[in-house]
Amino acid sequence: MQQASLTLGPVLFNWPADRLADFYRRIADEAPVDTVVLGEVVCAKRPVHAKALAEAVGRLERAGKEVVFATMALVMQPRERQLVRELVGQSDRPVEANDATALALLRGQPHHVGPYVAAYNEVALKVLAEGGATRLCIGPDLGIADIRSLAAAAVPGIVLEVTVFGRLPLAISARCYHARAHGLRKDGCQFVCDRDPDGMPVDSIDGDPFLTVNGVQVLSGSHVSLMPELESLREAGISRFRLTPHSGDMATTAELFRAVLDGHVAPEEGQRQIAALFPEARFANGFFHSGAGKFWIDSTLRAAVE
Secondary structure, X not given: OOOOEEEEOOOOOXXXXXXXXXXXXXXXXXXXXXXXXEOOOOOOOOOOOHHHHHHHHHHHHHOOOEEEEEOOOOOOOHHHHHHHXXXXXXXXXXXXXXXXXXXXXXXXXXXXXXXXXXXXXXXXXXXXHHOOEXXXXXXXXXXXXXXXXXXXXXOOOOEEEEEEEEEEEEEEOOOOHXXXXXXXXHHHOOOXXXXXXOOEEEEOOOOOEEEEEEOOEEEEEEEEEOHHHHHHHHHHOOOEEEEOOOOOOHHHHHHXXXXXXXXXXXXXXXXXXXXXXXXXXXXEOOHHHOOOOOOOOOHHHHHHHO
């Protein structure tokens, strides 16, 4: 069984520069993650915070962590295409493609593929590998049976990664619901998404918690946690595990996942501590068990039934 690696995905939310800088300082100094993905994935209009990111790159690499730059998940305008070209052409670090535009520009050179690129079967996996992909973060809606099939395909040169913590990316749109919710237009949004550092909760018409809006992006209303399923993922052949940043103690979150992966903490105890770190979060793992994504399914009871 391969050594397990932890990846910290890109910050999806519109955090101010000082918060972003503080966040990555702690990740560099305290979080036992192997790879950190940086970059704006959601909206090209948001502030770049170049100084904070440049500082983060240096500090993370001095701490021995691999730095990867992510492209946007939805590329529509000429300016956005140019940003992707510049990132692909100028980066001397690995690039994670999250859109077909980036895949086309990266074709023929080693690169990573993020969870926004749909790859649901072995054929898609082979096509990505032939284009130069060396790592794929599997889409968040695949269950363990599909994950096993992809891992069993053993496509040469490509390593699979699974998101095991955080709100899941479900959709992305040309329209900005965040702006419309505040009576604004996308072109004059006033960056109101910065008011919700973990996204804006959306309830159903019956008043039940439903989804989370993050600018033009729709995220799950619940936090996925596959802490109890880590062993099943390892047995399926997965060796890389991704955490999505949120407000809260992400360094300790990484420590807990590392401890469970290394066998120092039982999965059930690890999940209990994760729940204590995020007391307002609703946890879910339904997609993993091929059910509705919003539900929490007790893995022990499921295994006993099956």
